[in-house]
Amino acid sequence: MAYMLVTGACGVLGGKFCELLAETDDLFLTGRSEERLLKLKEKIVSLGFSGDVLTFAADLNSEEDRAALFSFADENGVKFGGVINVAGADIRKEFVKYTPEKVVFQTRINFEAAVAVTHGAILRRAEKIKILAVSSMCAVMPMPYFALYSATKAALINFFTALRYEIKDAKITVLIAGSIPTRADVREDIKSQGITGRLSAKPPEYVAAKALKALNKGKRKIIVGFYNKFNYYFQKILPTAIKCGVMGNRWKKRPKDGF
Numbered sequence: 001m002a003y004m005l006v007t008g009a010c011g012v013l014g015g016k017f018c019e020l021l022a023e024t025d026d027l028f029l030t031g032r033s034e035e036r037l038l039k040l041k042e043k044i045v046s047l048g049f050s051g052d053v054l055t056f057a058a059d060l061n062s063e064e065d066r067a068a069l070f071s072f073a074d075e076n077g078v079k080f081g082g083v084i085n086v087a088g089a090d091i092r093k094e095f096v097k098y099t100p101e102k103v104v105f106q107t108r109i110n111f112e113a114a115v116a117v118t119h120g121a122i123l124r125r126a127e128k129i130k131i132l133a134v135s136s137m138c139a140v141m142p143m144p145y146f147a148l149y150s151a152t153k154a155a156l157i158n159f160f161t162a163l164r165y166e167i168k169d170a171k172i173t174v175l176i177a178g179s180i181p182t183r184a185d186v187r188e189d190i191k192s193q194g195i196t197g198r199l200s201a202k203p204p205e206y207v208a209a210k211a212l213k214a215l216n217k218g219k220r221k222i223i224v225g226f227y228n229k230f231n232y233y234f235q236k237i238l239p240t241a242i243k244c245g246v247m248g249n250r251w252k253k254r255p256k257d258g259f
């Protein structure tokens, strides 16, 4: 059977992807907490869809955990019909205030984990495979005080765009997401951005649905919402110094951590 592998499944956006995918696909869900995965599985089963749901708890920054996840898949005869790379960390602060562990953590979960999980799934792919990477509007320009997030999400765009040309029979899409009111701190953060936050924000279920539609159509990228599309193209004509000045001023005042 072909399973859709969803990383960050227990997160807010990940959960919305799972609910939508459950309508059509067998699911292989991963996150760090076994307990939260089992609760999510219960919720999905209660929706009444007939597909299979497998769960495997893994810290995707750990090579051992990733190997164990794929061993579990092999033991269960799993082939992957898709990967939805949602896991990520939006730590945002002055770079010198990071601990060395945080630098490694954010770099790995935002980029290495998505690449390694995708690699493992491709090696075990069903006849056809669909791959989605969740990037961000923050990736489309350098962002002082959000530099590592911006850079790792930009790396996702380059990597998955390039992969389309290597694996021509796969559907590979990058979601370049604007603001998504997910966790409580993210919702507060969007509110504090005023009009620009409101214009950029789209609900997680809407973003997930748009992303899956684009993936099924084999689109290279999906930007959700008029304001975000406008910004994506408008920022290209602005000088880098102006972009960095504006974004640096915005993010300097709004540090946040994550684990």
Ligand SMILES: NC(=O)c1ccc[n+]([C@@H]2O[C@H](COP(=O)([O-])OP(=O)(O)OC[C@H]3O[C@@H](n4cnc5c(N)ncnc54)[C@H](OP(=O)(O)O)[C@@H]3O)[C@@H](O)[C@H]2O)c1
Pocket (backbone or CB within 6 Å): 007, 008, 009, 010, 011, 012, 013, 014, 031, 032, 033, 036, 058, 059, 060, 061, 086, 087, 088, 089, 090, 109, 134, 135, 136, 137, 177, 178, 179, 180, 181, 182, 183, 186, 259
């Ligand atoms: N919210 C926004 O405005 C926005 C905008 C653009 C892009 N995004 C991206 O959308 C994605 C989902 O974000 P969200 O807002 O829904 O936040 P979220 O609920 O915090 O989801 C993040 C997910 O990443 C997983 N994760 C973190 N570190 C991990 C690790 N070491 N191993 C395995 N899983 C790990 C978490 O899994 P656990 O269940 O184990 O905690 C969690 O499910 C992220 O990639 C984010 O960068 C969000």
